Amino acid sequence: MKHPWLKRLLSLHGLLFLAFVYAPIIIVVVYSFNSHPVNMMVWKDFTFDWYLSIFGNPTKLTEQTLYVESTDQLLSAVKNSLTVAVTTTTFATIVGTATALAIYRYHFKLKPFYQGLLYMPMVMPDIVLGIALLVFFINFGVKLGLMSIIIGHCTFLISYVFVVVSARLAGMDSTLEEASADLGANPWATFRRVTLPQILPGIVGGALLAFIISMDDLVITYFIAGVDSTTLPVFIYGMLRRGVKPEINAIATLMLLFSFAIAALGLYFRRRN
Amino acid sequence: MATKRDLRSLSTLLTPSTLFLGIFFLGPLAVMIIFSFLEPGVYGGVVWNFYHWNYGRILGWADGEWEDFDPVYIDIFLRSVRLALTNVGITLLVCYPAALWVSGLSARWRTFVVFIITLPFFVSLVVRLFCWVLILRPSGFLSTSLMGLGIISEPIDIIYTETAVLIGMAYILLPFMFLPLYASIEKLDHSLLEASADLGANPFQTFWRVILPCTLPGIAAGAVLVFIPSLGNFIVPDLLGGAKVMMIGNLIEQQFLSARNWPFGSALSVMIMLVMFMLIVFYLRRIGRSEIVR
Numbered sequence: 001m002k003h004p005w006l007k008r009l010l011s012l013h014g015l016l017f018l019a020f021v022y023a024p025i026i027i028v029v030v031y032s033f034n035s036h037p038v039n040m041m042v043w044k045d046f047t048f049d050w051y052l053s054i055f056g057n058p059t060k061l062t063e064q065t066l067y068v069e070s071t072d073q074l075l076s077a078v079k080n081s082l083t084v085a086v087t088t089t090t091f092a093t094i095v096g097t098a099t100a101l102a103i104y105r106y107h108f109k110l111k112p113f114y115q116g117l118l119y120m121p122m123v124m125p126d127i128v129l130g131i132a133l134l135v136f137f138i139n140f141g142v143k144l145g146l147m148s149i150i151i152g153h154c155t156f157l158i159s160y161v162f163v164v165v166s167a168r169l170a171g172m173d174s175t176l177e178e179a180s181a182d183l184g185a186n187p188w189a190t191f192r193r194v195t196l197p198q199i200l201p202g203i204v205g206g207a208l209l210a211f212i213i214s215m216d217d218l219v220i221t222y223f224i225a226g227v228d229s230t231t232l233p234v235f236i237y238g239m240l241r242r243g244v245k246p247e248i249n250a251i252a253t254l255m256l257l258f259s260f261a262i263a264a265l266g267l268y269f270r271r272r273n
Numbered sequence: 274m275a276t277k278r279d280l281r282s283l284s285t286l287l288t289p290s291t292l293f294l295g296i297f298f299l300g301p302l303a304v305m306i307i308f309s310f311l312e313p314g315v316y317g318g319v320v321w322n323f324y325h326w327n328y329g330r331i332l333g334w335a336d337g338e339w340e341d342f343d344p345v346y347i348d349i350f351l352r353s354v355r356l357a358l359t360n361v362g363i364t365l366l367v368c369y370p371a372a373l374w375v376s377g378l379s380a381r382w383r384t385f386v387v388f389i390i391t392l393p394f395f396v397s398l399v400v401r402l403f404c405w406v407l408i409l410r411p412s413g414f415l416s417t418s419l420m421g422l423g424i425i426s427e428p429i430d431i432i433y434t435e436t437a438v439l440i441g442m443a444y445i446l447l448p449f450m451f452l453p454l455y456a457s458i459e460k461l462d463h464s465l466l467e468a469s470a471d472l473g474a475n476p477f478q479t480f481w482r483v484i485l486p487c488t489l490p491g492i493a494a495g496a497v498l499v500f501i502p503s504l505g506n507f508i509v510p511d512l513l514g515g516a517k518v519m520m521i522g523n524l525i526e527q528q529f530l531s532a533r534n535w536p537f538g539s540a541l542s543v544m545i546m547l548v549m550f551m552l553i554v555f556y557l558r559r560i561g562r563s564e565i566v567r
Contacts, residue, residue: 003476006476007377010370010373010374010377011374013370013371013374014370014371014374014375014386017367017368017370017371017374017390018386018389018390020367020444021390021393021447022393024401024404024405024407024408024444025393025396025401025404027404027407027408027414028400028403028404028407031407031414040407040412041407041412041413041414041417041418042417094289095289095290095293096290098285098286098287098289098290099286099287099289099290101286102283102286102287105283106279106283108283114287117294117298117299118290118294120298121294121298123501123549123553124546124549125501125502125504125505125545125546125549126502126505127505127506127507127522127525127526127542127545128302128305128505128542128545128546128549129298129301131305131525131529131538131539131542132301132302132304132305132542133297133301134529135301135304135305135308135535135539136297136300136301136304136305139304139308151297152297154293154297155293155294155297155298158290158293158294162290187278187282212395215397216397216398218397218398218399218508219507219508223529232397233397233398233399236397236399236400236403237399237508240399240402240403240406240512241511241512244403244406244407244410248403249407252400252403252404255396255397255400256396256400259395259396259397260392260395260396262395263392263395267388
């Protein structure tokens with residue numbers, strides 16, 4: 001590069017960019033250990049009490065035990081989130097993979113229409129999909145609850161799995177499948193022994209993506225969750241609307257850890273292949 | 274040649290997604306469009322009469338009476354479009370140099386830095402916005418540290434302003450701009466840059482005449498991917514904008530959860546959907562469909 005100052009300016013911008021991305025997260029993590037009961041942003045002492053408090057241990061730092069009684073609600077929200085995410089991921093992964101296989105392997109007249117249909121849920125703004133599902137469920141008398149959330153999540157997660165698996169299929173060596181067929185394997189054996197092992201990283205990647213999006217979805221779930229079927233993001237959103245409390249810091253930090261763990265798992269699977 | 278067995282396995286593989294998306298994706302959209310043409314009931318719910326004034330109301334003509342002209346909804350719609358466009362501009366200005374920087378790194382660092390940049394975006398949206406609530410509140414991190422340093426004497430109130438909404442929105446949508454930009458910058462043919470420099474262009478001329486035109490598809494993809502979720506967003510304006518910065522998403526949420534005017538809320542959603550379709554069609558016509566796949 002002939003212009004070192006230009007390069008330095010770019011590097012400076014890059015570092016500021018990284019700081020902008022990470023600073024808010026680091027601030028929350030650090031201040032989740034702050035024992036100041038009144039102003040969360042004035043550092044006082046190191047404490048674990050907020051973490052104990054969200055699991056129902058009363059803290060000595062503050063008189064208000066507002067959130068201690070909601071520990072049950074928090075845990076049930078976590079349970080709901082996991083139930084929804086696991087069910088949705090399983091269903092969306094199977095259906096999305098089947099669809100990707102069909103689109104990859106066969107040529108038929110309606111194919112462009114199908115691809116369009118599959119991309120649509122991904123570009124549809126969350127609020128539109130959430131409203132549409134709400135109106136649909138109410139109009140047809142479907143009770144809002146875990147089932148409605150699961151159905152709602154599947155409508156767009158099938159597409160995400162489809163895209164990830166399709167990308168993997170596109171990079172697959174198709175001569176192996178032909179060889180397997182030539183050697184007398186039936187289609188099922190070819191699929192199980194040749195195709196599946198090759199696209200497995202794509203399927204795992206798609207499943208992890210679906211899981212993390214389902215765990216995180218706020219807008220669509222917000223509209224179609226029933227009273228007793230709150231998920232974790234909706235629960236935290238509700239807490240935030242009522243006011244900011246130190247306990248939310250601790251919950252946020254735990255959720256951060258969880259998300260990073262899933263992302264690391266995804267990276268591990270990608271690296272291994 | 275499609276044999277009978279091919280046809281059977283094709284239909285087996287496609288039936289689940291066809292049924293599911295047909296019923297639970299296209300079905301709800303159809304119901305929503307129908308609702309947007311129904312008369313709102315007095316106590317919530319709908320009356321099954323054709324009623325097109327839900328759309329009239331968005332434009333200001335409630336029930337078609339000129340006397341009732343009220344541009345409040347147009348204002349909200351225009352504000353949403355303005356904020357979404359501003360957000361596209363901000364993310365573009367922030368991400369473009371960053372993407373240039375990353376593409377100039379060595380191969381090993383590049384993969385690592387892209388991973389580092391995308392990692393926080395696996396974190397829950399509500400957690401990421403909570404971070405900004407903590408920073409921007411009058412008793413938040415920014416105010417407290419600036420006062421601690423003696424730069425300001427009174428707490429500054431950034432939260433519940435358009436600035437706060439823009440910061441939050443840019444923060445949560447950064448990767449949707451960064452990744453397409455990075456993808457197109459990385460594909461750039463470096464011999465073109467050398468040719469440009471050899472022919473006597475200075476770095477700015479090279480940027481304007483070579484780099485920018487070549488990465489236009491990435492810019493367009495990023496702009497569409499940021500604009501669509503910005504326009505209908507209601508979480509960010511709700512947490513960081515309060516009642517002062519109302520966007521179309523908040524208006525829709527209100528119609529469903531407090532005002533109980535479902536047909537009007539549906540009509541607003543249909544408007545957002547139309548804007549989205551227009552953008553996508555325009556994008557596909559001009560840039561081609563290959564770029565939209567992430």
